Amino acid sequence: MEQITSIKEIAQICGVSASTVSRVLNGKSYVREGTRKRVLEAVKQSGFRPNLLARSLKQGNLQTICLMVPSYGNLIFPEIMRGVNTVAREHGYTTVFSITEEHPGAEEATYNEMRNRQISGFIICSAIGDESAIYRMREEGVPVVLVNRFKKEDIGHLDTVSVDNYRAGYVSTQYLVRSGRQRIAIACGDPSLDLYNERYRGYCDALRDAGIEPDPALILQEPAEGQDGYYNIIKRIMLEPGAPDAIFATSDPKAFVIMRALHDLKICIPRDVAVIGIDNVELSAYMEPPLTTVAQPLTRMGEEAMRILLRQIEYKREHDGELPPPENRILPFDLLVRQST
Amino acid sequence: MEQITSIKEIAQICGVSASTVSRVLNGKSYVREGTRKRVLEAVKQSGFRPNLLARSLKQGNLQTICLMVPSYGNLIFPEIMRGVNTVAREHGYTTVFSITEEHPGAEEATYNEMRNRQISGFIICSAIGDESAIYRMREEGVPVVLVNRFKKEDIGHLDTVSVDNYRAGYVSTQYLVRSGRQRIAIACGDPSLDLYNERYRGYCDALRDAGIEPDPALILQEPAEGQDGYYNIIKRIMLEPGAPDAIFATSDPKAFVIMRALHDLKICIPRDVAVIGIDNVELSAYMEPPLTTVAQPLTRMGEEAMRILLRQIEYKREHDGELPPPENRILPFDLLVRQST
DNA sequence: AACGCCGTTGCAAACGTTTGCTTTTTCTCC
DNA sequence: GGAGAAAAAGCAAACGTTTGCAACGGCGTT
Structure with a gap:
């Protein structure tokens, strides 16, 4: 069984021209039902597949x-x-x-x-x-x-x-406020990415709408070494006076790092500190405790x-x-x- | 500035033939240094990029x-x-x-x-x-x-x-044995995948080499609904008499599910039950507690x-x-x- | 019976390359 | 300066499609 590699061979088998075969294959122009059937049959028989590169070139x-x-x-x-x-x-x-x-x-x-x-x-x-x-x-x-x-x-x-990243930031912060948290920190993302700035804006507005003025000490900037750097930041801030009782992580992976740090400090989540994320990647549900998060329909x-x-x-x-x-x-x-x- | 779309246009600019341009671009055949330079210059000037599809078709x-x-x-x-x-x-x-x-x-x-x-x-x-x-x-x-x-x-x-999946299974089991665990369960993977069968073989051999006969009650088969089904299996088995004091998960994601179940049962890892996985996906380090695992160089x-x-x-x-x-x-x-x- | 039309089909020129062969140019050596 | 070889460049045919245009035949209309 020879391998058919081109439209021409099919044409030959069916006794038609290559153009006709092409037209059958594309279904663009009309072809008499009889020939159509014949061509289709030959194509099927031979397992021929048109060369996409040639078509694309054209x-x-x-x-x-x-x-x-x-x-x-x-x-x-x-x-x-x-x-x-x-x-x-x-x-x-x-x-x-x-x-x-x-x-x-x-x-x-x-x-x-x-x-x-x-x-x-x-x-x-x-x-x-x-x-x-x-x-x-x-x-x-x-x-x-x-x-x-x-x-x-x-x-x-x-x-x-x-x-709507602004709303996402707003809603998550609002939720923390409503569940009685007083000192809510935010773990900001790369400030060159607007989505993080928006989440941050939502955070600020939600606080203000609840009558709380955002505390600069609780606004954590993404460290130079990326989100893993939050590990040390959290370890430090939790030992200082005025430590937060909730942390809004602007993405789930940040939340994972933060939870790791809290665990290592033997700080209980959520009793001592609540953590909320944004994303809902698959693993968020498997964290200990399972992570509350704003689920994006990824x-x-x-x-x-x-x-x-x-x-x-x-x-x-x-x-x-x-x-x-x-x-x-x-x-x-x-x-x-x-x-x- | 017209957009140059073909080798021919470059050829025209340089006053050579398309073949020559092609040869310059491929560096296959020799071309006089002068013309080579000229062609390369024209290509650079015009930002021309040869059409990969045409080449590939040929x-x-x-x-x-x-x-x-x-x-x-x-x-x-x-x-x-x-x-x-x-x-x-x-x-x-x-x-x-x-x-x-x-x-x-x-x-x-x-x-x-x-x-x-x-x-x-x-x-x-x-x-x-x-x-x-x-x-x-x-x-x-x-x-x-x-x-x-x-x-x-x-x-x-x-x-x-x-x-070497057999060794991976062997080593992880051996490690559990050596750290004093007595009743080591295995969460098997899809039996149609040999890699899981190998890990299982390694598990059995490691146990036997330590003088422990594998206990069928501790060999957990992957449930029909996939690895998430381990959640219920673990919940059940941990309440039965003769519950394991260690679990060898044949992949990290299985370990995640298992740890979730153990947490929900308020069973302490690793005090009551040790858990080990295979893979070392990035998040394994962020689990609570961080997961001991056989790291594959993924x-x-x-x-x-x-x-x-x-x-x-x-x-x-x-x-x-x-x-x-x-x-x-x-x-x-x-x-x-x-x-x- | 001639005409025109429409539904089918074929022809051949593209698309932008590569490459075997041929032709031209250059070089080398006598 | 010329012969010959080697190097450089060009020609044209491919690669496998698509598509505008032309050709063909059959049909209905006048």
Whole structure:
């Protein structure tokens, strides 16, 4: 059984031309029912699969999108990836990924690598501070969707998917206040990421609305060595006078580090200190005690991002390379009360 | 500034033929130093990037490999992915991924999807029981490397990367014995995966070598609903007479579930029951207490898998489509003692 | 019977490379 | 200065598709 490698061989078998076979395979133009059947049969018999590269070369795009994630340090990314991948697949798209490892400029480098692969678009979960490269991509007519990480000013200019981070910060802080906590600390995230600034704003406003003035001593800045550095910060602050009775971690992984520090200090959660996070990665439920957290619909965020990207790709095709006006999707979140508060 | 899209335009600018430009870009054949410089300059000036699809169409392979993972339920996969990705990238390869979600037949489906994309090879972390599809792939001359999941019989027939799972099981059990535990239970994994069977064998042998006959009551089979089902199993067994004083979880995620159950029973780890895992995913250190575990070099496993794949690809090119004899890489592991034992 | 139309099909030129072969240029050596 | 070889460059045919245009035949209409 010879391996059939091209449309021409199928054509020969069926006694038609290659064009006809192509038309059958694409279902674009009409083909007489009889020949259609015959071709389809031959294709099935031989197990022939058309060469996607050839098609893509002709049409100028491989059915492939690129997903950029910063790292796996934060476990939200695998879940987002899963969402992207399932929707992509449903639509015949393949997903390539690139781990930027938080290097500045990595997005642009990847973009350049991918350009000559005729990638249809990008989903970026790893923007850091400087988004100029991303604006440039959009200007060049390349579909891009940002997930989670973007600036307030990007809204209306770039496509984005996220939750309402301000509300998330507000709600979690409010919950701590309502459960009677007095001195609520916040573990801030990288200040170059707006999502953390928003959560911080929500924290401040929730406190003020409850008649509490935010105490600078309780506003913990992300240490230079990254979130693991919170371990030492917590150890220090808990021994000082005026230690907090609750800690709002602006992401679950930060909460994990913080809980570790509290355990090592033999401080009881939640009796002495309550801890709340944001994300709800899978493992949050397995912490001791299980972590109360604001659940982001991570997988769904990936799905939505891919849908928006597909919309852009389609619009672009129909409008002669023009991109549609940007879409900013905000998904709902849930406060998930477990035993750490 | 017009966008240069093809080698021909560069050729025109430099007053040479397209072939020459191609040769400069590939560095294959000799080109006079002067023209070389001129072409390179023009390429740089215009920011031109050759169309990889066209090249691949001609040469019959896109520089891309496909990584299949079962799911993200087990956090070892993100770390393996990172390893694969970095090596792939160093060698100019792009990685596409596919999540098989443990569906039987998913490997083959993905394989078929990828075949017409001229994928150079596959790294599979998701084989389940039936590897016939994978043998078929190899027979068709497609480079494949299995990571972690494969059968003993595959050794010598397929390329693999893993740790010595028998030793890993042996060492962890032995460690429990030596620290004075008497009744050591094992939480087995999916019996269709040999790696779990090996760990189990190691467990039995370690016990016997210590003069302890494995007690069937302490051999816990993975429940039908997957590892989460261990929650109820543990809750039950701990209340029965002859409850274990140590539990060997054949993977870290299983250990997490088990620890959750023990906490909920108010059983103290490690005083009443010691827990040991295998994997050392990042979060193991953040459990309460931090999990003692056999650390697999996950990222390194990904890297090695990619290297072996590259070797296959290269050999294949040089030997007229022939694959090299299979390689079975076994990487060293470390027993990481933390506070759960 | 001639006409035009429409539904089908084929032809051939693209898409942007690579590469075997040929031609031209350059160099070397007598 | 010329012959010959070696080096450099060009030509054109591929790789496997898609697609505009042309061709063909059959049918209904006048």
